[in-house]
Amino acid sequence: MVKLAFGSFGDSFSVGSLRCYLAEFITTLLFVFAGVGSANAYGKYTMTDRKFTSDAALDPAGLVAVAVAHAFALFVGVSITANISGGHLNPAVTFGLAVGGNITILTGIFYWIAQCLGSIVACLLLKFSIPIHAVAASMSSIAGLVMEVFITFVLVYTVYATAADPKKGSLGIIAPIAIGFIVGANILAVGPFSGGSMNPAGSFGPAVVSGDFSENWIYWVGPLVRGGLAGLVYGDIFIGSYALVPPSQDYA
Numbered sequence: 001m002v003k004l005a006f007g008s009f010g011d012s013f014s015v016g017s018l019r020c021y022l023a024e025f026i027t028t029l030l031f032v033f034a035g036v037g038s039a040n041a042y043g044k045y046t047m048t049d050r051k052f053t054s055d056a057a058l059d060p061a062g063l064v065a066v067a068v069a070h071a072f073a074l075f076v077g078v079s080i081t082a083n084i085s086g087g088h089l090n091p092a093v094t095f096g097l098a099v100g101g102n103i104t105i106l107t108g109i110f111y112w113i114a115q116c117l118g119s120i121v122a123c124l125l126l127k128f129s130i131p132i133h134a135v136a137a138s139m140s141s142i143a144g145l146v147m148e149v150f151i152t153f154v155l156v157y158t159v160y161a162t163a164a165d166p167k168k169g170s171l172g173i174i175a176p177i178a179i180g181f182i183v184g185a186n187i188l189a190v191g192p193f194s195g196g197s198m199n200p201a202g203s204f205g206p207a208v209v210s211g212d213f214s215e216n217w218i219y220w221v222g223p224l225v226r227g228g229l230a231g232l233v234y235g236d237i238f239i240g241s242y243a244l245v246p247p248s249q250d251y252a
Contacts (some may be wrong), residue, residue, distance in 0.1 A: 003235065005155030007104025017107060020085035021114040027077035034073035037126050038066045049097050063191055071184030078176035082163070087176070091115055091200040092223035096156040100235035101227040102164055112201070119205025127209055135194055135215055144215070147194040148222030151186040155198050156230035157252045158182045165239055198223055 011017060078087035086103070088094045091112045098108040135144030162168060162175035187196035196201045203219035 003101030004098060005101060005104045007106035008104065011104070012106045012110055012180045017110070018251075020107075021110050021223050023081045023084040024088060024111055025114040025121075027081045027087070028115045028201055029122045031070075031073045031077045032119045032122035032205055035066070036123060036206055038069035040126060059230060061205055063188065067184040067187040067191065067196075071180040071185055073180075074183050075176045075180030078179055080127060082176065085111070086163075089115065090155075090198070090202070090223075091118040092152050092198065092221075092227035093156055093159055095224050096159070096227035096231035097164065099231035100164065100239070108194070115201040116204050119201040120208050121205075123205040123209040135218065141215060141218060144194040145218045145222045147190045148197060148218055149226040151196065152198045152223035153192055153226035153230045154186065155179070155182055156227040160230065160239075161232035165234070166238075195219070200224065 022159045074089065077089050078193060081087040081089070086097070088097070088111055094103065094108045094111045094115070097103050098105055103111070135141055158178055159175075160176045162171055168175075184200060190196045195203070197219045200220045200223055203216060207213045
């Protein structure tokens with residue numbers, strides 16, 4: 001059952017909410033800077049010549065490095081904002097939590113704006129050479145969409161299990177680690193095929209700065225559809241009941 005609540009402008013523009021938006025902006029900037037920056041660096045560094053080139057392919061070692069960079073950056077980002085904004089850093093996570101009644105629609109929209117602005121600023125700092133998320137040449141857009149749908153479901157499901165579930169107990173302590181690790185694992189699994197985005201804001205920033213929006217819809221539709229579904233599945237089946245959480249508190 002969908003548990004959406006629209007919310008009020010008074011709550012969404014309170015001092016606590018404004019702090020949440022600023023926290024989401026800063027940490028999404030941090031996360032995207034590390035993620036896109038690592039993809040840029042390792043995608044252009046050739047191990048044979050040990051120099052940077054403009055057309056180097058991302059080798060297996062580089063893919064591992066990019067996945068680890070994403071995992072570490074997300075771990076840090078969630079940890080430092082969990083007690084302020086809940087540590088979303090991702091419009092798909094925000095949408096999934098809104099569907100489960102953990103955040104209002106209006107506040108969620110401002111979270112999206114803050115996250116996308118953070119991503120854009122991060123990519124402006126990396127402007128000289130921005131890698132965009134794109135489906136591999138050997139795959140269709142639909143196949144890429146299916147991959148992004150699945151891995152985002154796994155991500156948002158993990159967020160619910162480790163951070164949003166009222167029964168999480170001491171498991172909540174490792175939530176940032178679990179969330180970071182599942183992102184790293186998903187990038188290792190599908191990064192070469194669909195880009196392994198799982199994050200609309202993370203794909204939106206590079207698209208804006210590079211001016212290339214081809215296939216960008218995949219990285220919005222896939223994550224939002226499956227993120228919302230993960231919120232429904234975990235919220236209805238495993239949590240059952242819910243209570244709306246003020247935006248300045250943790251998920252639970």
